[in-house]
Amino acid sequence: MTSLLQDLANLYDKYQAELEYDVAPFTLDGKEVDTDTSPILMGVVNLSRQSTYRESVAPSLTDAIRRGKIFSAQGAHLVDIGAESSRADARRISVPEQLETITPVIEALSRHGIPTSIESYEVEVISGALDAGAQMVNFSGTKNEQSVYEMIGSRGASLIMCFTPGQTVRDGIPVEVKPDPVPELINHFGPRLELASAFGVRSVAVDPGIGFDYGNGLDPIVKMRHQAQMLLHTFRLRRLGVPTCQILPHAFDLFQEEFRTAEGLFAVLADIGRVGIMRVHEVSRVAASLRFTSTVAVEPGDQE
Numbered sequence: 001m002t003s004l005l006q007d008l009a010n011l012y013d014k015y016q017a018e019l020e021y022d023v024a025p026f027t028l029d030g031k032e033v034d035t036d037t038s039p040i041l042m043g044v045v046n047l048s049r050q051s052t053y054r055e056s057v058a059p060s061l062t063d064a065i066r067r068g069k070i071f072s073a074q075g076a077h078l079v080d081i082g083a084e085s086s087r088a089d090a091r092r093i094s095v096p097e098q099l100e101t102i103t104p105v106i107e108a109l110s111r112h113g114i115p116t117s118i119e120s121y122e123v124e125v126i127s128g129a130l131d132a133g134a135q136m137v138n139f140s141g142t143k144n145e146q147s148v149y150e151m152i153g154s155r156g157a158s159l160i161m162c163f164t165p166g167q168t169v170r171d172g173i174p175v176e177v178k179p180d181p182v183p184e185l186i187n188h189f190g191p192r193l194e195l196a197s198a199f200g201v202r203s204v205a206v207d208p209g210i211g212f213d214y215g216n217g218l219d220p221i222v223k224m225r226h227q228a229q230m231l232l233h234t235f236r237l238r239r240l241g242v243p244t245c246q247i248l249p250h251a252f253d254l255f256q257e258e259f260r261t262a263e264g265l266f267a268v269l270a271d272i273g274r275v276g277i278m279r280v281h282e283v284s285r286v287a288a289s290l291r292f293t294s295t296v297a298v299e300p301g302d303q304e
Contacts, residue, residue, distance in 0.1 A: 039275065
């Protein structure tokens with residue numbers, strides 16, 4: 001049995017060429033961010049009570065605004081807002097109902113200078129959120145893809161392009177765990193990035209979708225191992241030329257009553273794998289972990 005250190009050394013030896021690819025900066029709040037040196041933290045506020053991570057649910061408008069302000073104070077660079085759970089069995093939320101809950105949250109946070117993104121696959125929801133002041137679209141599907149890109153490009157917003165097996169995250173098609181999913185992901189995102197560019201989208205990150213549905217038959221430890229490996233292998237997607245966004249898992253079966261600490265640990269793996277945008281529920285814990293990885297000295301003699 002090899003040690004983690006040996007596994008990391010083998011990973012580097014096999015794919016070190018991928019580390020040499022440059023990735024474009026990501027635009028946030030009107031500024032270009034080099035995500036290699038300054039990873040972006042995206043705090044998640046869910047307006048649906050059926051959301052998988054219950055601790056991220058804001059029961060009311062006041063709670064959602066308060067949560068967004070807290071995330072910003074804890075170190076989040078923007079707040080990602082969604083009105084519909086990504087679970088396939090969750091209740092569908094109509095477009096008017098989504099806009100009714102999302103719009104005042106985005107408007108309020110924007111007034112406080114807190115950048116926001118909208119997590120959706122519905123054109124009307126995305127349009128309404130951008131009108132309300134959202135600066136980024138977390139596009140969880142491929143439904144009406146061309147219309148979405150055209151809208152984002154014309155408004156100068158940023159885009160997170162998610163991998164989902166179906167047209168939307170709600171289609172209930174499980175993510176297939178493969179020995180090496182990276183080549184398929186590169187083939188999936190390549191044409192989509194070209195399409196987005198053709199419609200004027202200038203700031204893009206890709207999300208491999210490790211937080212989406214894996215089906216009920218997958219062993220939770222196998223799922224956790226796959227998610228951890230994907231975080232470490234993220235740097236191999238650099239050949240696409242854009243940053244990568246990843247949600248940080250909470251791995252309940254492994255962490256159990258300490259599951260709220262899990263994202264802090266996975267943040268270390270994400271930082272090693274060069275994840276540029278981290279979508280998180282536990283902002284303070286992840287921010288603390290990133291402060292650690294940015295200051296720790298690995299080689300003897302590096303300290304000043």
